[in-house]
Amino acid sequence: DGGITQSPKYLFRKEGQNVTLSCEQNLNHDAMYWYRQDPGQGLRLIYYSQIVNDFQKGDIAEGYSVSREKKESFPLTVTSAQKNPTAFYLCASSIVARHYEQYFGPGTRLTVT
Amino acid sequence: AQTVTQSQPEMSVQEAETVTLSCTYDTSESDYYLFWYKQPPSRQMILVIRQEAYKQQNATENRFSVNFQKAAKSFSLKISDSQLGDAAMYFCCLKSTTQGGSEKLVFGKGTKLTVNP
Secondary structure, three states: OOOEEEEOOEEEEOOOOOEEEEEEEOOOOOEEEEEEEOOOOOEEEEEEEEEOOEEEEOOOOOOEEEOOOEOOEOOEEEOOOOOOOOEEEEEEEEOHHHOOOOEEOOOEEEEEO | OOEEEOOOOEEEEEOOOOEEEOOEEEOOOOOOEEEEEEEOOOOOOEEEEEEEOOOOOOOEEOOEEEEEEOOOOEEEEEEOOOOHHHOEEEEEEEEEEOOOOOEEEEEOOOEEEEEEO
């Protein structure tokens, strides 16, 4: 079955540590996205990539970094510079020409204490 | 800047009845898309329905339909014959163009729908 996987579902880290969230897709989509979701808020775009080895900052990129070395993978690193990292993180992918039709992964809940 | 506003943080409906979720938006673009996404307790986002702004006809997907009022910049979602499985957060969403020319989605804050048996 084609889809997007994010692991783990729950992640706990100590403050000051960098942590990397994984996102893998086998839909053959060129575009991939990372969103952050806080309680009572909609999704906010962190980073997106439309092609391998290229990515763009979204609305809230500060304190985050990404890489896109393979078409299937778009890992997100939450660095110690991110002031409020505890949140729910969603990864998505799409065909570039139909970027609005995004397929979402199940998400990762990150808790930093 | 493009914005999406959902004024109803929570809504409830009796099973088998109809409910309408409201959404207003603002955009300076003439050609755009609007969407409703559903996020059930599993937290995975699911595309429910989409509307192209250039189309006058309201989109329909089975029990889900929209009332698209372009002049009023309103995009409400109607769920008919509500089912327990419809209980979820519903997000209204607008396709937007970034300063760099790329396209992205702008989400509202969501409406939590409860379906009562």
